[in-house]
Ligand SMILES: Nc1ncnc2c1ncn2[C@@H]1O[C@H](COP(=O)(O)OP(=O)(O)O)[C@@H](O)[C@H]1O
């Protein structure tokens with residue numbers, strides 16, 4: 001395992017379960033500052049859950065999540081909210097506020113956390129929307145957007161305040177190839193120009209490999225591999241190989257845990 | 271503009287609530303603020319108050335001049351003691367006034383009727399009306415009637 | 423034994439829900455006030471919760487008052503006491519029907535809408551994204567809705583009562599020919615402002631608190647799926663109605679019990 005000089009998020013011995021099902025079992029993950037870190041894994045392994053744990057929306061069963069030495073699970077409500085002001089999160093579904101326009105959605109975090117004049121807010125919002133290619137759509141309501149457009153507006157909102165840490169949950173799903181390329185560039189550029197830390201959760205292997213500086217692969221409640229894209233490409237372990245090449249059969253289960261298939265099918269005829 | 275319509279309608283709504291409350295107070299409950307604060311209390315003892323309750327009307331010649339404030343049992347006299355709040359502007363009840371418990375209609379609510387006597391001196395706060403007439407209790411009336419029939 | 427365990431489990435989970443509801447209310451209401459941000463949000467909710475409920479309240483109040491006038495007349499005319507229709511209509515409206523029926527209608531009209539709205543915000547991750555933006559959804563979303571419901575129900579109830587009394591007057595005085603002097607005078611003699619009007623208003627305040635609390639909690643606590651939202655909406659109407667009727671009995675016993 002590599003050691004980083006500057007770790008912004010340090011997850012230690014994290015355990016989390018939903019009911020009887022263990023999602024994380026004593027997992028250690030380090031996120032380097034100023035870099036793009038990819039979190040990959042089959043869907044349903046708990047990638048979104050990990051982001052929610054970092055954001056303090058879920059409490060782990062055990063372990064610590066240090067964001068610049070503040071242990072998220074132990075913060076009280078108001079400290080948690082002030083840590084969150086430094087984070088931006090792009091939700092899988094976009095999660096735009098449906099009762100206000102695209103413009104107001106992007107302006108929302110700015111209005112909440114700053115005292116900027118309306119003119120300045122307008123400039124910032126239009127700049128962010130321009131960056132995601134949707135400046136022309138600022139008057140639309142969220143219900144008038146396609147899923148991919150909504151996700152891009154949500155991205156503009158997530159970066160409206162130039163947060164230190166931006167978490168992207170599946171940013172590439174549902175984007176056409178052009179928008180995809182634009183998004184990849186945008187995330188790259190944001191990260192370079194502002195020195196922000198980005199965490200990208202995805203199962204789009206090629207895009208993530210192309211953009212991330214460092215990648216963790218999660219499966220089976222564990223981190224099965226970590227490393228730079230180069231290291232992972234050369235990794236020989238069957239699990240990593242299977243995942244990197246998208247093969248359905250192998251040590252990484254494609255199926256949600258279940259009993260034997262044949263017995264299940266035959267049971268109906270009994 | 272949409273915001274203004276919203277604000278105006280909310281303002282009108284709250285106003286409608288206040289108007290409704292005032293309407294309930296004045297039209298429905300007949301609240302009269304002017305005389306409620308300025309009253310004086312006089313007492314009367316009755317053998318039997320029947321179904322008289324607190325808040326029952328006190329009238330004179332059929333005009334409401336106050337209400338029953340409180341009904342207690344007088345331990346010494348073994349009678350009911352009724353406290354009445356009389357409007358302050360009705361300050362001409364002579365000390366020999368009489369109070370009777372009357373019934374509105376055949377089965378209606380009971381109230382106190384006061385008729386003024388001849389003395390010059392008037393009732394003051396805390397005074398007692400000595401001349402009282404108890405409620406007519408239907409069972410007693412019937413009993414008396416039957417008794418008279420039999421004894422004849 | 424199994425049945426017993428199941429019962430205990432159900433009771434515990436109800437108790438836990440009650441605890442969560444209490445904590446939610448505490449966290450949404452006990453915070454340093456931010457009037458500049460909160461007031462416009464509150465006004466907007468008063469519009470959705472109160473102004474938009476006005477029509478159903480006025481129409482129901484009118485008809486209930488008219489029915490009371492008609493029923494009261496047919497009963498009382500046999501005893502030659504049709505002048506008492508006014509007091510009967512007014513007392514039943516002011517003490518009971520206005521707060522109770524308003525609360526029931528409110529639970530169906532505004533309560534279910536509140537639950538569905540908050541539930542949908544939860545299902546579409548809007549509440550989560552508020553949290554991540556650093557805004558407490560309890561204070562931003564729940565608190566203004568709660569206060570709006572709390573304020574609107576007494577207002578609606580007062581309007582209901584007044585409209586109902588005039589509905590009774592239309593039937594009694596205009597159509598059935600009760601002498602209007604005695605209709606109103608009898609009413610004013612028997613209805614007391616403090617004992618009847620204010621007590622009725624206190625009921626409405628209590629119902630407003632409970633109904634809105636149930637509505638926002640069911641939305642906030644629902645399963646974030648379409649099925650969960652539909653269950654939560656149903657629960658709001660059922661629980662709120664039962665709570666209103668049960669509380670009404672208790673409040674009536676306390677307020678008017680000694681009569
Ligand atoms: N609210 C919830 N209640 C119960 N189980 C959940 C809930 N949300 C997610 N899960 C379970 O947790 C697991 C991880 O979910 P998630 O983090 O969304 O996966 P993904 O890696 O696809 O983002 C899934 O298997 C899912 O079944």
Ligand SMILES: [Mg+2]
Nearest residue numbers: 047048049092
């Ligand atoms: Mg996910």
